[in-house]
Amino acid sequence: MSRSTAPHRTGRRAAPRWLLAGTAALTAVGLLAPAASATPGADAAGLPRLANGGFEEATASGRPADWTVRPGRAADAVRLTAGGHSGAHHLTLGLPAAPADADAGAGTGTGEASSAAAPAGGAPVEARQRLRGLDRGEWTLTAWVRASGEGAGWIALENCGGPERRTAVPAGAGEEWVRVVVSTTVRGGACTAVLGGAGTAGAVAEFDDVTLTPGGAPLAIRGGDVSTLPKALDLGATFADARGREAEALDVLAAGGMNYARLRIWVDPADGYTNKEQTLRIAREIKARGMGLLVDFHYSDTWADPGKQFKPAAWESHTPDQLEQAVHDHTYDVLKALADQGTPADMAQIGNEINGGMLWPDGRYDNWDQLAAFLRAGVAGSREASPDTAIVLHIADAGKLDTVQWWFDQATARGVDFDVIGLSYYSYWHGSLDELQTTLDTVTARYGKPVAVVETAYPFTLEEADHELNVINPSSPVTDGYPVSPAGQAANFRDVQSVVQAVPGGMGLGVFYWEPTWTAVPGLGWDPADPSSGDGWENQAVFDFDGHALPAVREFRAR
Numbered sequence: 001m002s003r004s005t006a007p008h009r010t011g012r013r014a015a016p017r018w019l020l021a022g023t024a025a026l027t028a029v030g031l032l033a034p035a036a037s038a039t040p041g042a043d044a045a046g047l048p049r050l051a052n053g054g055f056e057e058a059t060a061s062g063r064p065a066d067w068t069v070r071p072g073r074a075a076d077a078v079r080l081t082a083g084g085h086s087g088a089h090h091l092t093l094g095l096p097a098a099p100a101d102a103d104a105g106a107g108t109g110t111g112e113a114s115s116a117a118a119p120a121g122g123a124p125v126e127a128r129q130r131l132r133g134l135d136r137g138e139w140t141l142t143a144w145v146r147a148s149g150e151g152a153g154w155i156a157l158e159n160c161g162g163p164e165r166r167t168a169v170p171a172g173a174g175e176e177w178v179r180v181v182v183s184t185t186v187r188g189g190a191c192t193a194v195l196g197g198a199g200t201a202g203a204v205a206e207f208d209d210v211t212l213t214p215g216g217a218p219l220a221i222r223g224g225d226v227s228t229l230p231k232a233l234d235l236g237a238t239f240a241d242a243r244g245r246e247a248e249a250l251d252v253l254a255a256g257g258m259n260y261a262r263l264r265i266w267v268d269p270a271d272g273y274t275n276k277e278q279t280l281r282i283a284r285e286i287k288a289r290g291m292g293l294l295v296d297f298h299y300s301d302t303w304a305d306p307g308k309q310f311k312p313a314a315w316e317s318h319t320p321d322q323l324e325q326a327v328h329d330h331t332y333d334v335l336k337a338l339a340d341q342g343t344p345a346d347m348a349q350i351g352n353e354i355n356g357g358m359l360w361p362d363g364r365y366d367n368w369d370q371l372a373a374f375l376r377a378g379v380a381g382s383r384e385a386s387p388d389t390a391i392v393l394h395i396a397d398a399g400k401l402d403t404v405q406w407w408f409d410q411a412t413a414r415g416v417d418f419d420v421i422g423l424s425y426y427s428y429w430h431g432s433l434d435e436l437q438t439t440l441d442t443v444t445a446r447y448g449k450p451v452a453v454v455e456t457a458y459p460f461t462l463e464e465a466d467h468e469l470n471v472i473n474p475s476s477p478v479t480d481g482y483p484v485s486p487a488g489q490a491a492n493f494r495d496v497q498s499v500v501q502a503v504p505g506g507m508g509l510g511v512f513y514w515e516p517t518w519t520a521v522p523g524l525g526w527d528p529a530d531p532s533s534g535d536g537w538e539n540q541a542v543f544d545f546d547g548h549a550l551p552a553v554r555e556f557r558a559r
Contacts, residue, residue, distance in 0.1 A: 093197025140216030153205025161187030221510020223260030257557030331381030372414035394422035399431020468534020
């Protein structure tokens with residue numbers, strides 16, 4: 001009897017070596033305690049301490065003590081404001097928008113009145129602090145932020161001896177405080193922490209509880225799901241970089257910083273794509289570019305998500321025991337084939353958006369014991385075929401903590417073994433950035449597992465490139481702070497990554513953009529059984545209707 005048909009094992013094992021190493025490399029900030037006013041010097045461990053990170057101390061002129069303001073003349077665009085994430089005050093950079101007929105001193109929306117009507121524009125303003133005596137290695141600047149207006153602000157580490165890095169204040173933060181981080185390598189013992197604001201009317205960034213701590217790193221995973229790419233290429237799709245120079249899509253994405261690919265796999269799809277053979281084919285292209293690989297098992301012949309989990313036709317008459325064996329054998333077969341051709345999966349996702357279970361009706365959410373048995377079977381097949389492949393359990397609704405916690409409580413109570421929490425987050429469906437952050441912080445602490453957002457996307461237009469109505473169209477909700485435009489798409493992707501990077505303890509592994517290459521090509525429709533079906537996603541690809549790279553491609557870069 002071959003191993004692929006042997007009865008599956010369900011024993012636990014340690015997380016793969018690569019995952020443990022990656023998580024250790026990402027060790028960064030813990031949950032921030034409310035920051036009291038700081039003074040220059042060292043902390044209890046003898047490390048240099050960023051001063052006045054809570055903005056409770058002011059100079060005689062009302063500026064934040066211990067921070068240098070640039071440009072120095074920007075009197076009204078740099079101010080201490082009442083309230084904040086904690087304490088009595090926080091730092092506000094930028095000028096509030098004011099109607100043309102507003103009186104001077106009208107409310108700013110930031111808890112303080114402006115001393116003058118806001119001008120139409122101005123130079124960027126920064127609050128900077130230079131720290132010396134830092135150990136060589138990775139350091140992380142952390143800040144609680146919120147914003148009003150597009151491009152309102154940023155945090156950065158500069159003149160540290162390593163790469164200069166910047167993280168934007170999320171445009172979608174709005175009235176809620178969101179934690180962001182930026183990390184770099186310090187060489188030479190000194191580094192400058194920078195808080196920046198646009199300095200223009202209507203673009204206001206607010207900062208509080210700012211710290212600089214040792215450890216941290218850019219996101220380990222900056223990925224994209226390219227499942228439709230093989231079929232797109234076979235149907236004649238072409239791609240180009242932002243300058244219009246024709247190039248392979250994977251090369252354009254890699255040049256933008258993408259370092260991981262996700263591949264959907266169906267059991268017996270009607271069009272012959274997203275099956276084992278096609279997975280093996282594109283896996284070679286992915287690995288040749290030095291990218292990691294996540295294999296996404298749907299355990300269906302077609303789409304599996306919270307609203308549908310249809311059995312493969314070949315499994316339709318199986319008993320529950322036979323379904324368990326089929327899940328095990330299919331998982332083993334695919335991952336063993338990948339390993340044998342020298343392109344092993346780095347991660348395997350046992351089910352896709354399985355909020356409501358899998359292999360309905362047997363594995364529905366209201367039959368959790370059977371669902372857990374299916375999951376354990378898939379995990380066992382993966383562990384046997386490819387021991388160093390990390391196991392991901394994936395559900396949608398990342399902004400809904402109650403949903404995520406309920407689901408993973410059920411899985412862990414039944415001994416389902418896994419390494420990574422996988423979540424879908426689409427801002428127009430799944431809540432605000434602060435709700436996403438609350439979920440990520442809570443579940444990583446509760447289950448002791450790192451998290452990845454394995455699906456996210458945002459539209460760059462509401463126009464159509466084919467006859468199929470797009471999933472996000474003129475009648476759909478979109479997200480405040482992110483215009484439906486190439487720049488809005490890029491900002492949304494960037495800010496989701498920023499929230500994941502800021503998960504305490506380096507437990508945010510990364511983000512996958514969903515179907516960045518699914519452009520509108522005749523025959524590349526949503527229904528594999530119907531070649532005349534259209535593409536409902538082309539306005540959320542990161543290539544425009546001519547196949548040219550959009551600004552979002554650059555947001556795969558490390559930050």
